[in-house]
Structures are given as structure tokens and as C-alpha cells.
Amino acid sequence: MSSKKSVIAIVILLVTLLIVFAITSTTEAPIELFEEGEDQITEDLTLNYTNTGFLPENLTISVGDTVEFYNKSDNLMWVASDPHPSHTDYPEFDQNEPEDYFTFTFNETGEWAFHNHLVPSHTGTVKVE
Numbered sequence: 001m002s003s004k005k006s007v008i009a010i011v012i013l014l015v016t017l018l019i020v021f022a023i024t025s026t027t028e029a030p031i032e033l034f035e036e037g038e039d040q041i042t043e044d045l046t047l048n049y050t051n052t053g054f055l056p057e058n059l060t061i062s063v064g065d066t067v068e069f070y071n072k073s074d075n076l077m078w079v080a081s082d083p084h085p086s087h088t089d090y091p092e093f094d095q096n097e098p099e100d101y102f103t104f105t106f107n108e109t110g111e112w113a114f115h116n117h118l119v120p121s122h123t124g125t126v127k128v129e
Contacts, residue, residue, distance in 0.1 A: 078117040
């Protein structure tokens with residue numbers, strides 16, 4: 001009879017651990033890593049800002065596409081078009097203040113270089129066809 005109680009206790013313990021694991025696990029999307037300098041055409045049109053810069057660094061999209069920028073770094077993120085600090089190449093493409101999330105709809109064709117205004121050496125390019 002005591003072995004039956006032991007089995008029940010083990011089952012209860014395993015179920016409890018499974019419930020705790022399910023409650024505490026996160027569903028945050030992982031950061032996708034790409035080779036530096038490699039053009040990426042993605043369906044979700046997402047750029048992640050990391051401690052080492054933007055990933056992917058280069059993105060090719062279509063006119064009218066909206067790109068999402070997510071801050072996955074320990075730094076502040078302020079996305080803006082080149083050149084730094086005036087952002088005059090595509091003045092509308094400017095986050096205007098640091099945030100962890102930014103979206104921009106590209107309505108002009110061209111190759112638009114951008115940077116983190118707060119860490120200008122972190123750069124990228126969006127090619128709009």
C-alpha cells in the first residue's frame with residue numbers, strides 16, 4: 001500500500017512541476033541572427049536592435065511595407081535616417097525619441113541608410129523597391 005502512495009505522491013509532484021513550468025515559461029520570440037552585412041528579405045519585416053547593432057543589418061522590402069524595430073539590447077534605441085545627427089536623407093524616418101519599439105512605413109523607393117541616434121556606429125540599410 002505504501003508503494004501506491006509513493007506513486008501517487010510522485011505523480012502529484014510531477015503534475016505540480018509541470019504546472020509551475022507552464023506558468024513561468026515565457027513566450028517571447030527569439031532574436032533571429034543573420035550573417036553581418038547579409039541582405040534579408042523577410043515576411044514579418046522585423047529588425048532587432050541588439051547590443052552589437054541591428055539584425056539583419058540590411059533589409060529589402062517593397063514600397064508601402066511597414067518595418068518593425070524591436071529593442072533587444074541593454075541600450076536605448078532611437079532609429080533615424082542618415083546622416084547623423086541631422087537625419088535629412090528621409091526626414092520622416094525618425095523615431096524622434098528613445099523607445100523599445102518603432103514602426104515605419106516606407107513610401108519612397110531607394111536605399112535608406114539608418115542608425116541608432118544614440119549609438120551612431122550601429123547602422124543598417126533598408127532597400128525599398
